[in-house]
Amino acid sequence: MTYEQLSVGDSASMEKTISESDVYTFADVTGDFNPVHLSKTHAEQSLFGERIAHGMLVGSLFSSVMAMQMPGPGGIYISQSLEFVAPVKFGDTVTATVTIKEKMEKRRVRLACSAVNQRGKVVVQGEAVVLPAK
Amino acid sequence: MTYEQLSVGDSASMEKTISESDVYTFADVTGDFNPVHLSKTHAEQSLFGERIAHGMLVGSLFSSVMAMQMPGPGGIYISQSLEFVAPVKFGDTVTATVTIKEKMEKRRVRLACSAVNQRGKVVVQGEAVVLPAK
Numbered sequence: 046m047t048y049e050q051l052s053v054g055d056s057a058s059m060e061k062t063i064s065e066s067d068v069y070t071f072a073d074v075t076g077d078f079n080p081v082h083l084s085k086t087h088a089e090q091s092l093f094g095e096r097i098a099h100g101m102l103v104g105s106l107f108s109s110v111m112a113m114q115m116p117g118p119g120g121i122y123i124s125q126s127l128e129f130v131a132p133v134k135f136g137d138t139v140t141a142t143v144t145i146k147e148k149m150e151k152r153r154v155r156l157a158c159s160a161v162n163q164r165g166k167v168v169v170q171g172e173a174v175v176l177p178a179k
Numbered sequence: 180m181t182y183e184q185l186s187v188g189d190s191a192s193m194e195k196t197i198s199e200s201d202v203y204t205f206a207d208v209t210g211d212f213n214p215v216h217l218s219k220t221h222a223e224q225s226l227f228g229e230r231i232a233h234g235m236l237v238g239s240l241f242s243s244v245m246a247m248q249m250p251g252p253g254g255i256y257i258s259q260s261l262e263f264v265a266p267v268k269f270g271d272t273v274t275a276t277v278t279i280k281e282k283m284e285k286r287r288v289r290l291a292c293s294a295v296n297q298r299g300k301v302v303v304q305g306e307a308v309v310l311p312a313k
Binding site for chain 1: 205210214225226233243246256260
């Protein structure tokens with residue numbers, strides 16, 4: 046979608062159950078082998094009680110929604126902020142939603158980003174700025 | 180490292196050559212199949228001229244440095260901001276560095292994050308807030 050086709054309030058989302066395989070693969074690609082993600086033994090003694098997904102894996106779903114749906118391919122990703130509000134455990138189903146919050150100058154759009162789990166609890170939230178394709 | 184062991188100016192970094200395989204695997208995990216990452220034909224006609232890595236893949240290296248080195252395992256990731264300043268092409272070698280910028284209240288630390296390519300050009304930059312392990 047172009048800048049002109051977008052309106053404040055427009056939104057798009059994707060839903061994904063975060064698997065053990067996702068987390069292990071994300072660790073391989075990024076080099077983040079923090080035992081809270083990869084070790085049951087360690088994670089059981091942590092604040093979270095069990096292994097959790099990387100926050101950046103969950104945050105990357107926003108990037109995916111923006112690239113695949115709104116504004117869609119051809120957009121240029123300018124910035125992203127993320128707050129890691131609550132843990133995502135293996136098997137949790139995350140719905141990541143982006144909503145146009147502001148049509149900015151220079152044909153950019155600001156999007157509110159919110160990811161919730163299957164109980165509707167916010168797990169990651171933030172904002173993105175994207176320059177949609179012409 | 181604990182809050183007490185950290186000083187403003189302390190830094191840590193990791194270096195990685197971003198491969199085609201990294202980008203394809205990141206696409207599989209996140210669902211971001213934007214053709215600018217996965218299609219030579221599409222990318223050749225884009226602003227970038229060739230396929231580029233996902234910005235969030237590069238940004239995730241900061242998370243990795245913080246989890247693996249400083250402050251290290253056991254820290255809690257509170258927030259991350261990222262600006263995608265320049266593209267990372269397949270085969271580029273990225274050095275991601277985090278530097279303690281501020282010791283905040285509530286035993287949190289603010290880290291400056293900067294990723295540069297093999298020519299020393301900044302590709303992604305931002306800030307993170309982490310609660311180090313006790």
